Amino acid sequence: MLDDRKLAVLRAIVEDYVSTNEPVGSKALVDRHNLGVSPATIRNDMAVLEEQGYIAQPHTSAGRIPTDKGYRLFVDRLSTIKPLSKAERRAIETFLSGAYDLDDVVGRTVRLLAQLTRQVAVVQYPSLTRSSVRHVELVPVATGRVLLVLITNTGRVEQRVIETPAELSEESVGHLRALLNTCLDGLAFGDVPGAVSELPEQVSAEERPVAAAVLSVLLETLVEKHEEKVVFAGAANLAAMDFSRSLRDVLEALEEQVVLMRLLGESADSSTVTVRIGTENPDEGLRSTSVVAAGYGVGDLTLARLGVLGPTRMDYPGTMGAVRAVARYVGQILAGS
Amino acid sequence: MLDDRKLAVLRAIVEDYVSTNEPVGSKALVDRHNLGVSPATIRNDMAVLEEQGYIAQPHTSAGRIPTDKGYRLFVDRLSTIKPLSKAERRAIETFLSGAYDLDDVVGRTVRLLAQLTRQVAVVQYPSLTRSSVRHVELVPVATGRVLLVLITNTGRVEQRVIETPAELSEESVGHLRALLNTCLDGLAFGDVPGAVSELPEQVSAEERPVAAAVLSVLLETLVEKHEEKVVFAGAANLAAMDFSRSLRDVLEALEEQVVLMRLLGESADSSTVTVRIGTENPDEGLRSTSVVAAGYGVGDLTLARLGVLGPTRMDYPGTMGAVRAVARYVGQILAGS
DNA sequence: ACTGGCACTCCATACTTCCGAGTGCCAAGT
């Protein structure tokens, strides 16, 4: 169907169009890439490619630009992920190694990725559900109020204020805290509900209503925070891009947590880089953008995802390289802290 | 210098220009506002206003638009803050009252304000320096590592991992924790350094190096977090605005924490609404924007600031009303939680 | 199967024209 030369032509069109942002014609192609044939031949190939839907012309008598389908083929078969330069790797390392808590790691990562790719970077906080309990803390903050602090093995800290139905003595709190920790320490979050269900029987009758309140909030936290936290950076880079849809739509989409979540996609198991191109994107308003994403985590465990959003006209090999590299480094940082 | 009618003319020009976004001419003025005079008279007044620098014409033979100086006069003397409608007040209340922790309060507030004003909203987290200690928690997370959690009276939680120089027994941690809390509980952050300096003498010799490490990190946290946290929302609304400077500059400025901080300005004592117009703004790149800001806090205590950023061509009375109302409600919410 | 030639299309750009809103100024009116 598509012989080698036609594929080469498609690759050349993608590369040229990405770098120049102008529809590329047959003559320009033979000039810049030394295919050993004449423009006329290329034109025939281009006609075929167009018929198959890989490229299109904005107007009659203009050059061709790749379609989403064209980019897809390019990403799948015609390109290889471009590794970062030494300098870039070093930059990542120095930039990320200074972080001192999870917020800081995520913040630095998202800014780094935005700067590296000159696009919009999106980073998801390590998932609660895939984390495990490192410590539970109960702190009385006022009469009738207790603060629940939940610390995960990834360094994430969640807090919730609990209204206790009954007055609570200092030692009851201590007792409950000890109980919770012995019961939950090291437990994966997914296993917490099961473990928790047996707890109320282990406390005295008078503490039981309080314990119940605490536990219900604890479970609620696990569920609610299941809708994960996502941050982005590099919106300024959007201004330099040119969308067919208005910039406003894209900005709006970015401010919706839910959309951001969907955007990164459900985690593929490993740390492979996934690409979603234009209309492959589920969200209206992001139909003229592409997303390059990867999972990151410690060891084999994928904790969350991060990625980059840009125009479909994007340097895929370079972006994929940056995303992959950053994902790996973040994993290392998390493992080390 | 400027008689009443000239002021009325200026007010009319500002109002018309804000609502139509087109330079306003003498004829349009007399039509829309019933000043009892002829266009020619208005022209004379406009000539004076222009000479004084309150208005300008984009090109010869175009209508006039207000200058920054003109807006300034308008805000100071020609307008009154517009109170919100019943519906808007109710919307604020229902939207904010569902919040369950500080992050949530701030997040809801910033989105609310952006939606209400259709501009970019900026909210600063309650300042640490003006807060006081509600509780200090020490949690051993691994051998040689302790997590320091700091809870403020505003519900803010800070955490830091501390590398302890020596191994630390469970009871040492408990001891240190108790010591810290009795010493610091309820203390304003500004007073913490003084109180802390006497602590090392109260611990046994073997615990002293650990205590020193903990204390140094504690103080460091206070200092570092002095650079406050600021969030913004509503960037999508920027797209609808028209800047003389490029949108990119504005977006870039917004992503700089430092700039955002400066943008809200040093806190005026009370909750009065302050306005900074165009070139009054310290930052390059925000020279064509105006900022409407106010402090918020509990009772008389101003904890932080929040505000709105938009084009100089802005509905000042309405925006000031929204900012003032939201600031008050947030104060109430914080006081109640 | 490839190539050179050729007629054709059509977008961008630049140049012109033209209209009207708006101005400044002046002399006359109150």
Added chain:
DNA sequence: ACTTGGCACTCGGAAGTATGGAGTGCCAGT
């Protein structure tokens, strides 16, 4: 001393009109 109507003038923006060039499709020739 203001205010007003009149008038000539300016200038930006819209609409219309070339013009050129890049690119195409097709065809006949190698």
